[in-house]
Amino acid sequence: MAIEQRVYDLSLNAASDLTDEQFHWAKGSGTMECDVAGAADEDLLGIIQNKPEDGQATEIRRVGISKMLCGGVISAWDKVTSDASGHGVAASDAERYGAIALEAGITGRIISVLMEFGYVEMT
Secondary structure, three states: OOOOEEEEEEEEEEOOOOOOOOOOEEEEOOOOEEEEOOOOOOOEEEEEOOOOOOOOEEEEEEEEEEEEEEOOOEOOOOEEEEOOOOOEEEOOOOOEEEEEEOOOEOOOOEEEEEEEEEEOOOO
């Protein structure tokens, strides 16, 4: 069962309708705005916590434990990044990540992740 624990959430205006993007990765988009993130090479802000319409405040989890929607197979303790749709996927070598999976998941499942930003080392 996915859990969450808020430590710090950032609030930015939605640059588009994000009502279907709860628990997806967010990226910056314009001045004080955010949108759903794309591939791992984009600047990840955190995970969207609410369901804002265009222009409404978006709560983005930056620090703490968040729920996240999986876009592929993820093992517990994998470093996690975003796919092209903002879903969580396991990060590969030299990719930026934004969280560590606290449980395993598959496409479409919501899991708990510990927010932690960094880069996966080359193996």
